[in-house]
Amino acid sequence: MSPITKQTIAIIGSSSKAGTSIAKGLCKGNYRLLLFDDNCDEARLLSDEINKSVDGADVDCLECTHQASWEADIIFITMNTDTLKEISEKIVNVATQKTVVVALESERKTDLKDVESHFPNSKVVGMISSKNKPGYIILISEHTSALNSIQEMLFQSDINTSLIEQTKYTGIQVQTPGV
Numbered sequence: 001m002s003p004i005t006k007q008t009i010a011i012i013g014s015s016s017k018a019g020t021s022i023a024k025g026l027c028k029g030n031y032r033l034l035l036f037d038d039n040c041d042e043a044r045l046l047s048d049e050i051n052k053s054v055d056g057a058d059v060d061c062l063e064c065t066h067q068a069s070w071e072a073d074i075i076f077i078t079m080n081t082d083t084l085k086e087i088s089e090k091i092v093n094v095a096t097q098k099t100v101v102v103a104l105e106s107e108r109k110t111d112l113k114d115v116e117s118h119f120p121n122s123k124v125v126g127m128i129s130s131k132n133k134p135g136y137i138i139l140i141s142e143h144t145s146a147l148n149s150i151q152e153m154l155f156q157s158d159i160n161t162s163l164i165e166q167t168k169y170t171g172i173q174v175q176t177p178g179v
Contacts, residue, residue: 013079
């Protein structure tokens, strides 16, 4: 069930493969999307493409991670993890009590703990491309409610999802087209 009140979702790194796929899936739901990318032209092109092709889409392109994150209820960070520290320094004060979904490079719990150290007052969900199942991503978090909310959001936005396995740190594998 889509939320009654429209949620705002920031996608930091919107021109990445994962960012683009998430934006194209979520734009069909009851969400306002705020796209940010270091390449503003790519983010603007994606915003224009979605707004033209999806009736009722509510997608804007912003040139500031802080502003996009401040306005957002949920923040997706799909940029390279090498830039995570820099991004977190810009948005940590506006990410408090929000769910922050971060693209990770591995399923190691230490990677999730590292991200959580950058966002100590947020509910962090890790998102990893599965090496064993192409087209699947794995969601991990110690915040079960945030994990379930993100999984439900993806499901409700026509992103194919399926519960594959629970892991020692609460995880869900999610199939997404094009990731």
